[in-house]
Amino acid sequence: MWNSRPQRGNMQLLANFLSPIDAHIVLGRMLSEDIYAVVIDEDIVWNNYMYSQAFGGVKLLVHHVDIERAKVILAEIEDNKFLLDKGESNQGNEKKLSFRYHFFKSINTFLVILLFLIFGIALPLKS
Structure with missing residues (x-):
């Protein structure tokens, strides 16, 4: 019979996760809070x-x-309290990134056309 509330000694179940990666992210938060x-x-x-x-x-x-205390921290994680981006505007950075994206996209297009004209190799463009 399966134990729906597993315990190991003094340990109690806090949460179930489908992915081990998600579990380790929450584990890291718990360990950083000395739990x-x-x-x-x-x-x-x-x-x-x-x-x-x-x-x-x-x-x-x-x-x-x-x-x-762990339940409170888990609820804060689910409420996105620990997000790194606080919604601050980075308009200057967005303009620089937009320019870089379009610049490299045009270089990529040029190189694909050049390869096709020289070698006859048709490579797909990366989006």
Whole structure:
């Protein structure tokens, strides 16, 4: 019989994830907040990704003393509190990036046409 609320000693289930990468991102946040946590069942998912839902995903276990604080941090992560971009306008940078994009796109187009005319090789343009 499967245990829907796995425990290992003093550890309690905080969350399930379908991807081990997502679990490790949250694990890193928990460890940076001095909350002891571990990820289990990630090897099953790495070996066969299609079994992720069958095994209940990757589980993040937290020490039972820190479970309430970990739930608060997990809710803050889901509310996007820890985003790096605070919505500040980077209009100057956007203009520079737009110019670079169009400049390199025109060079790419020129090189593709040049290769076709010289060697007869038709290469697709990257978008």
